[in-house]
Amino acid sequence: ISFFSFFNLQVVNGIEIYSMKIDSKVTSRFARNVITSRAVNRGNVHKEVFFDVELPKTAFITNFSMTIDGVTYPGNIKEKEAAKQEYEKAVSKGQTAGLVKASGRKTEKFTVSVNIAAASKVTFELTYEELLKRQFGKYEMFIKVKPKQLVKDFEIDVSIFEPQGITELEAEGTFITNDLQNVIKKTFSDKKGHISFKPTLDQQRTCANCSQSLLDGDFTVKYDVKRTTPDNLQIVNGYFVHFFAPTNLPQLPKNIIFVIDISGSMSGREIEQTREALLKILDDIRDDDFLNFILFGSDVHTWKEKLIRATPENLDEARKFVRGIDTEGMTNLYGGIMKGIEMLNAAHEENVVPKRSASIIIMLTDGQPNVGISDTQDIRAHVKKATEGKYPLYNLGFGYGVDYGFLEKMALENKGLARRIYPDSDSALQLQGFYDEVSNPMLMDVELHYPENEIAGLTKNSFKHFYDGSEIVVAGRFVDINQNSLTVDVKGEGANDALSFTTQQDAEQTAKAFQEQEYIFGDYIERLWAYLTIEQLLEKRTAATGEEKENLTAEVLDLSLKYKFVTPLTSMVVTKPEDYDNQAGIADKMTEGIDIFSFALSKKPNVPLMYPKRKALFDGDPHFIISVPQKEDAICFNINEKPGDVLSLINDPVTGITVNGELIGDKRANSDTKTQNTYFGKLGIANKHLNLKVTVTSEKITIQNGNEKTAFTWLDSVTLQQEGLTLIINREKNLVLSMGGGASFVIVLHQVWKKHPLQQDFLGLYTLKSHKLSEQTHGLLGQFFHPIDFTILEIHPGSDPKKPDATMIIKNKELTVTRGWQKDYRKDPKHGVDIPCWFVHNNGAGLIDGVHTDYIVSSLF
């Protein structure tokens, strides 16, 4: 699936976007897309224009340029660190365009802005490339469009060339009205397909005299190719690519084990959606499949002792079982997954399941292991040893409380993959959708053999399973660049017998198949090979350590620079010459998707100057980040108070849960509040109904349960469960605390260098499962657990050229806000991760209810 550019220019008064074009060329599944936006400043002062692009996560940017008044400023690809330095140099010299990154489910976004003079024109041109993957029998491009204003010259143009021949081509859009239906022009014949969507200004209007654009939504292109043979081999200029997707094979019976997290944190919506998805999945399970359920909370429960055939009677019983699934206790992930592997091993040894059958483990979890073995490296080592590569392990991570890196590594080490399930109304559908992808295995142990001495740089060529509707792609290059023919042996195990055949192809045949191709980009196979190689090396690098990781990093970097791909190791920098205010833009790729907790409170030691009016004195101020998921954006603010003050962070009269935080100062003696940095040094978390108090400082953790007192230090590794309380201390890192009905908190310990002249250790607080708190929850953080929305208008240059100001409409008020970054320390407690946000000045005035001093309370409890 290809997710394709939701893009727009944010309109500042007087800026007219007069042209927007997405031009996409696909040759043998490899797509090169060029997005071009042209704008003119019709005003009489200079203005900032933003270029916002949302790209598929699987795509690599390959070029970006700005053309201002006829002069083009090209992008240069650099190693990430070097790019950052160059960017910062440009920033420090003059003013610059900022980089804003955010990430959605399947896309990631960057924004570049440029200040253009009155009557000047600017053109942004961005190119990205990707290999379209086949899923459910189709290659798909998903085009999200949102120009936000009427555009004189708007066009989406997609040209497809497939040497095997195109069998179907569809194009549709969620915003397409009956009137617009005819505007989509679609043609295909034999090897070529073409789609064009070019609405006039009037056709873009929401109504006859309206100035609003109805272009707002998803535009999808889908196609498939002819398959007269199970595979297709193409050779061009010393490189080859091999596509393998046999059709009309009988399905393999499958043995499927669902390993489901039922720990307390899954309670409520998550467990409901899990039940709903499992019930739907049971409807699709075939009569000759085998299945079982393993549930893990504090303990491990199995539905049946062994895998059991999916007869109608058994499925009925399974439905009853699924309806009765309920939550309990903590997260014994290790016990659950190991039970699943043992059960599959036994089923094969005891011939409970057919010899020719595909075994799969699907694990769903929303938390982190904390019972049994909780060290994720240990779990990985045990799991790898137990599966011996016999079964793919698919890990589904529900929500943001999971250690996704661990799930991904473990899946990749066991021939599977990891997916995120986003907590939303469609979570059940996401689960089901994943099951559908792996529910139709047709072949096992697929191996594609190429003559070893002729080939170099071969991408992955052995696959545990081949699923119906998907496609296997292998690429490589010839040792001898002049070699122009290739023989491949293909083997796999099917439902009834083995599949085995030999394919031969030469460059001439490929050239013949490409004869009518006008827009072939000659090096497409070489680029496809580079793309696939980088993708697979990055995947390998995820689970690698030490020297192996270093070697993989060097290899990826080398290829990324050579082929000019913006990967997680490279960036693209565009710098304007000095006479043009030295603007710079930078294009970056994130390693992993959206990872913003609902609400976060933390601290920022040692970050560079962020807010121009406030000088660099805010190193240690408590900062608050409020994520607004529907905007994929965040709001942030600081509270400046003196050491010793206690602030009410969360206060829920219904569940009885309160969280208060006490400020500490830095090591400076008797400085006044104006210059002193403050930190959260002590947190008090209480549940009044349960008579429970937990005090956390940077040294120790004290639990008072009635009259009973227990204390730990940050040097302890602890998993503690008692009535109404679960506490996990991850030595010197963080602790996870759940109370009563499931509301949980993560407290991160920030340790600074002991001899640091000023800073002290301090704490950060993150809230998980805030929906477990009541509607009446209040406090500096608590008030934002209720849905909140805002609108941004009038983005304009602020006093720091790097950070534009804007007007924010929120709670029926207009506030002046500044674009900035705050640190999120959950993943990387040392350096933190930058989260772009709109900063509200003056202690959150206008954003928080009342004034900030209302939140000062007399004591921790």
Ligand SMILES: *[C@@H]1O[C@H](CO)[C@@H](O)[C@H](O)[C@H]1NC(C)=O
């Ligand atoms: C990048 O785009 C610019 C502007 O279209 C073009 O001049 C340049 O040749 C492109 N670079 C590459 C490597 O394709």
Ligand SMILES: *[C@@H]1O[C@H](CO)[C@@H](O)[C@H](O)[C@H]1NC(C)=O
């Ligand atoms: C559109 O505006 C014009 C000029 O203001 C007016 O004459 C016409 O009736 C309007 N049409 C509709 C459908 O409102």
Ligand SMILES: *[C@@H]1O[C@H](CO)[C@@H](O)[C@H](O)[C@H]1NC(C)=O
């Ligand atoms: C890393 O690369 C070096 C140099 O090519 C090689 O000698 C070494 O064996 C490699 N190490 C690993 C673990 O692959």
